[in-house]
Amino acid sequence: MSETGLFAGIESVARIEAAERTLIEEGARAAATRDPREPVVSLPIGGGSAVWAGPDSPLNKVVGVGMDGDLDDGELAAVEQAFAERHSPVQFEVSTVADPAVVTRLSKRGYLLFGFENVLGLRLAPGRAASHADGVDIGAVGPEEIDTWMRVVVDGFVNPDTSGVASHEEFPREAIERAERDMAATTGFVASLARIDGAPAGGAGLRLHDGIAQLCGAATLPRYRRRGIQSALLSSRLAVAAEAGYDLAVVTTLPGTTSQQNVQRLGFQLLYARAIVVRPAPGH
Numbered sequence: 001m002s003e004t005g006l007f008a009g010i011e012s013v014a015r016i017e018a019a020e021r022t023l024i025e026e027g028a029r030a031a032a033t034r035d036p037r038e039p040v041v042s043l044p045i046g047g048g049s050a051v052w053a054g055p056d057s058p059l060n061k062v063v064g065v066g067m068d069g070d071l072d073d074g075e076l077a078a079v080e081q082a083f084a085e086r087h088s089p090v091q092f093e094v095s096t097v098a099d100p101a102v103v104t105r106l107s108k109r110g111y112l113l114f115g116f117e118n119v120l121g122l123r124l125a126p127g128r129a130a131s132h133a134d135g136v137d138i139g140a141v142g143p144e145e146i147d148t149w150m151r152v153v154v155d156g157f158v159n160p161d162t163s164g165v166a167s168h169e170e171f172p173r174e175a176i177e178r179a180e181r182d183m184a185a186t187t188g189f190v191a192s193l194a195r196i197d198g199a200p201a202g203g204a205g206l207r208l209h210d211g212i213a214q215l216c217g218a219a220t221l222p223r224y225r226r227r228g229i230q231s232a233l234l235s236s237r238l239a240v241a242a243e244a245g246y247d248l249a250v251v252t253t254l255p256g257t258t259s260q261q262n263v264q265r266l267g268f269q270l271l272y273a274r275a276i277v278v279r280p281a282p283g284h
Contacts, residue, residue, distance in 0.1 A: 066098030133228025156219025213241035
């Protein structure tokens with residue numbers, strides 16, 4: 001990364017992709033702990049990981065592949081079989097910095113391009129201060145408030161802001177709740193709750209891993225939107241990460257969305273994109 005801006009070279013992208021990989025791996029372990037009856041899967045593939053954490057889970061995906069060469073046929077077959085046994089599509093999220101042979105291989109096996117997501121980054125420096133809109137209060141979430149935080153975040157997610165490119169995915173409320181609870185159990189996870197006049201209005205997650213501050217799981221209740229809550233949650237989490245000594249914050253957004261606009265206003269730069277390629281579940 002240069003002194004004047006961020007450069008998404010192979011080394012820095014590999015670092016970000018590794019953080020994403022460990023996030024879904026730990027989320028899968030949390031899912032297995034939460035419900036030992038669930039046939040959770042976590043398999044290595046192409047330098048990344050494939051996770052199945054439950055029916056319709058947002059964590060069901062393959063990430064981090066192709067940063068050090070193409071896919072192994074045996075690993076790919078094992079992943080496809082495991083997902084087929086669970087009647088689930090196989091979704092790869094492949095970095096534009098990854099080996100192009102990965103997407104070529106997947107296309108020949110019947111995978112379809114469903115869209116893209118953007119990964120944006122911001123360099124952090126010690127002493128970064130948080131700024132909030134008037135009337136918006138942000139606080140860390142303790143164990144006694146985790147259910148409130150969960151309700152607010154899930155309510156926000158199931159009532160999305162529809163600006164920009166629409167997501168190809170829709171998840172049942174129960175699946176979102178399980179995934180949020182599993183991510184909140186990962187190491188380095190910090191939950192934040194926004195309040196207006198004392199009432200919970202929005203929530204977000206921050207995951208600190210190996211110098212990478214991953215901003216994840218931000219949502220605002222519909223009646224409180226356009227009041228600066230998303231910007232306040234972003235600013236607060238960045239200050240927390242900077243105080244902890246982390247040097248790079250990253251966030252994933254869909255192209256052209258309000259979320260992307262909000263983070264770019266705070267100085268985030270587009271680093272790279274991920275292609276989302278999917279093999280439908282058997283019979284679909």
